Amino acid sequence: MRVFIKKLSLGRHLRWLIVRLALLWLIGIILLIIAIYFYGRIDHAQEADVIVVLGAGVQPDNRPGPSLIRRSEQAATLWQKGLAAQIICSGGTPGEVQRSEADACREVLIELGVPSEAVLLEDQSRSTEENAFYTRQMMDEQGWKTAIVVSDGYHLLRANWLFNQVGLTIYTSPAADPTFGNWLTSMGRELAAFHWQAFKEILGLPFTYVPVL
Numbered sequence: 001m002r003v004f005i006k007k008l009s010l011g012r013h014l015r016w017l018i019v020r021l022a023l024l025w026l027i028g029i030i031l032l033i034i035a036i037y038f039y040g041r042i043d044h045a046q047e048a049d050v051i052v053v054l055g056a057g058v059q060p061d062n063r064p065g066p067s068l069i070r071r072s073e074q075a076a077t078l079w080q081k082g083l084a085a086q087i088i089c090s091g092g093t094p095g096e097v098q099r100s101e102a103d104a105c106r107e108v109l110i111e112l113g114v115p116s117e118a119v120l121l122e123d124q125s126r127s128t129e130e131n132a133f134y135t136r137q138m139m140d141e142q143g144w145k146t147a148i149v150v151s152d153g154y155h156l157l158r159a160n161w162l163f164n165q166v167g168l169t170i171y172t173s174p175a176a177d178p179t180f181g182n183w184l185t186s187m188g189r190e191l192a193a194f195h196w197q198a199f200k201e202i203l204g205l206p207f208t209y210v211p212v213l
Contacts (some may be wrong), residue, residue, distance in 0.1 A: 002136075004120070006138050007157050009158050016186060019061060019181060020043055029191065032191065032194060033187065033191070034116060034156050035157060036154055036158075036187070036190060037154070037174075038154075039153075039156060039157040039160075040143075040152070040153025040154050040155070040156045040157065040174050041049060041153060041174065042172075042174075043054050043172075043174060044171040044172050044173065045078055045083055045107060045148045045171050045172075045173040046083065046144040046148070046171050047082075047083050047084070048083060048085065048147050048148045048170075049084060049086075049139070049142075049146045049147060049170060050084050050085075050086045050088055050139065050144050050146075050148075051075050051083065051084045051086070051087045051088070051147065051148045051150060052070050052077045052087075052088045052090055052131075052135055052148065052149045052150065053072055053087060053088070053089050053090060053091075053105050053109075053150050053151075054090055054128065054131050054149065054150065054151040054155065054159060054168075055068065055069065055089070055090055055091015055092070055094075055100075055101030055102060055105065055125065055131065056068040056071060056091070056101060056151075057094060057097070057101070057151075058093075058097045058099050058100075058104045058119060059068060059097075060096070060097065060153060062097055062098060062099040063104070063106070064080065064104040064105065064108050065104075066178070066182075067175075067178060068091075068101060068104055068105055068108065068180075069108055070111050070152070070175040070176045070178070071105070071150050071151055071152065071175045072089075072105050072108035072112070072174065073108070073112065073175065073176070074147045074149040074150050074174070075087050075105075075109065075115065075150045076109055076112040076114050077110075078150070078173060079109075079114055079118065080113070081097060083148060083150060084147075085099050085118065085167055085207070086118055086119075086120060086142075087109060087114060087119050087120070087139060088119075088120045088122055088135055088139075089101070089102040089103070089105035089106050089109070089121050089122065089123075089126060089136050090102060090110070090122040090125055090131045090134065090149075091105065091118060091122070091123065091131070091179050092123050092124050092125050092126045093123070094126070096128040098120070101123075102121040102181070103121060103123065105119075106119045106121060117142035120138065122134045122135055122138055128158060128159055128162050129162050129197070131159075131162075132159075132162040132163045132165065132166045132168070133166055135147070135168070136142045136163075136164075136166040136167065136168055139168065139211035145168070145169060146168075146169045146170070146171070147163075147169075147170050147171070148172075148173050149163060149170045149171070149172050149173070150172075150174075151172075151174070151175065152174065152175050152177075152186065153174035153175070153177065154183065154186050154187050155186075155190060156172040157171065158190065158193060158194060158197065160172055161197070162197070174209055195209060
């Protein structure tokens, strides 16, 4: 009987511990959402060596997707203001399409009046982590130390984290807001990406690639 009571008491303590951990995790998620939202509302752009556009989806017909267009438009605006003379379009070939995000970004920039010689392509990356890694390599080759990183607002807090990890000084600049439905979907992916990156950091996992992140 005593053994049964002890087991029952242990089970209750375990359930309570699980509930408390779940509540703490939920509070953490809420705080993270708030941090992502408010960080992504602030434009930190200032003069830098280069502007970096983080890639976004290319449509099945190989045209630039809405998010990539918004990001490229913001980069063109910063370039026209004279904040940097060069732009790096960063993004590889996603999914089944035959065109890199970087190349689609360049198309939009040229249509907006940025000369082709001012645009460099980083077309190997498949994730934000790889955006940072390969961009750092390109910047090292050019002797550049600072960059304005352009992306959707919900993406910039994690981008800042990853670009700082590779030793770059960056100033984030948000593109125009997506529709509310797209924002909700993207925020869900971003939360999953934050969890994955934190999991990797804790376990010391090597450089990896996860689709859509």
